């Protein structure tokens with residue numbers, strides 16, 4: 001039966017390919033939209049930090065949040081490292097973690113900080129960095145470039161990669177972070193001092209190429225931001241107000257900023273879902289047209305098989321089986337291609353600080369597939385059912 | 400043995416055909432001759448169970464098959480009757496072999512297909528699409544599909560109608576040689592083929608048409 005069904009399908013392969021393509025496109029788009037938007041918002045929510053105050057140079061709040069939490073975008077500029085000491089001296093903070101960025105290793109940002117930034121990020125191998133020129137790397141950095149504990153890596157100037165290499169001063173990998181499914185997987189962490197050392201060397205050796213990417217925390221004693229965990233809400237308010245009054249500085253609550261970003265994501269999500277609905281309707285249309293085109297042939301084939309003596313029930317089974325095969329194959333292909341695309345675009349999105357997991361299939365994706373399957377097999381099912389009610393052969397006893 | 404009793408067919412448009420009682424002995428071959436429109440195809444359709452007579456009985460081995468429900472008639476047709484249609488009724492886009500395998504959908508054993516195609520001289524065509532075959536070749540495919548089940552009854556509606564006399568008589572001979580004890584009822588226009596059959600029936604005498612308003 002299945003073999004015959006497949007051979008029979010081969011006679012309509014162009015139409016079937018078109019049907020399948022239509023299903024794959026609509027289901028694929030829907031899956032991709034749902035999966036990416038969900039992972040993006042989850043990533044943003046996951047980025048909500050243990051810090052309640054981030055202080056950086058004056059500029060855009062979103063840029064400061066994205067830069068310090070997802071290591072994307074450019075740092076706003078530099079602030080003096082002494083700010084960290086100042087904050088600690090107030091006695092109002094539990095933690096004040098320096099943050100600087102400006103160099104890269106291939107396409108991974110190099111973050112200058114203290115081990116405190118990695119407090120809740122366990123190491124999979126090795127140890128935390130202690131001295132300058134030591135580094136802890138994210139798991140994807142390790143796997144992408146085949147780095148192990150004890151290896152050395154040469155960073156380069158600028159965030160885009162391709163800048164001048166700090167060839168004379170390689171960093172040594174002391175540890176590798178366990179997977180976090182966040183921007184931490186793709187970054188290199190090292191003490192702030194490493195960055196100061198690298199750049200002071202260079203200034204001795206060679207002329208600095210013209211600064212193309214704005215200010216970097218390269219000078220000794222300069223960093224890009226401070227991540228702060230206040231002792232109490234009162235302390236937070238006091239510090240926040242204090243730093244907000246300084247025109248050269250920007251003080252933000254990262255979670256407030258993230259919530260705003262998330263609202264934008266939610267809006268674009270709605271738009272994407274509306275588009276998905278349109279695509280799905282078009283899919284239904286294409287499939288209905290094809291089913292209608294098949295109607296004439298199908299009628300002749302049914303009459304033919306009935307005359308030979310194949311029962312109406314068997315003929316229905318044959319068509320429904322074919323329909324199910326096409327539907328299932330197309331739906332499977334959709335799932336596969338959506339996640340393949342996800343895997344391919346992972347690299348781009350990673351640049352935005354969100355680490356997509358191509359293997360993550362949400363429960364709702366199965367629901368989407370079930371809906372697409374139902375929608376795309378429905379027209380043919382209905383047609384088959386309605387045709388089966390008109391038996392072209394009337395040789396039996398009347399009721 | 401097939402017997403008809405008081406058989407008549409009345410179509411919705413008022414055309415009616417009344418048949419004299421007929422008897423077809425098991426294992427013998429019958430030629431139905433008669434003018435176009437006299438009711439030959441209609442008779443075969445009623446025997447095959449694709450058309451229900453308005454009146455009368457069709458007894459196959461003593462059982463009135465007209466009383467059978469559709470499912471049983473379908474089952475009998477695909478397992479016991481080889482019907483060769485006037486216009487072949489083949490799936491044009493599928494191969495010769497696939498066209499024979501259609502009957503496997505209802506559990507007919509087609510393992511003898513290669514040997515049968517060999518005897519009909521079309522073994523080499525078995526992977527060809529029916530669409531690309533000549534009329535005579537298609538006719539043989541239709542015969543192969545009818546005979547693959549080793550049927551008790553073979554109904555052939557003008558199996559040589561599209562062929563010239565030489566090819567037609569060769570095809571008819573192949574059909575007669577491969578009956579294997581089945582009863583053959585074959586419609587033909589060509590009375591030169593009549594001597595090959597055990598019995599010739601003149602349908603002009605047997606079927607009486609009538610048109611009522």
Ligand SMILES: Nc1ncnc2c1ncn2[C@@H]1O[C@H](COP(=O)(O)OP(=O)(O)OP(=O)(O)O)[C@@H](O)[C@H]1O
Pocket residue numbers: 410411412414416433434435436437438439440441442
């Ligand atoms: N479905 C139908 N509705 C009305 N009249 C019909 C129908 N089928 C057949 N007839 C009529 O019944 C008569 C016998 O038709 P049938 O097809 O049995 O003829 P035939 O002997 O096979 O002719 P031919 O040699 O041309 O094939 C014809 O007058 C035909 O017009």
Ligand SMILES: [Mg+2]
Pocket residue numbers: 439440441485556
């Ligand atoms: Mg006829």
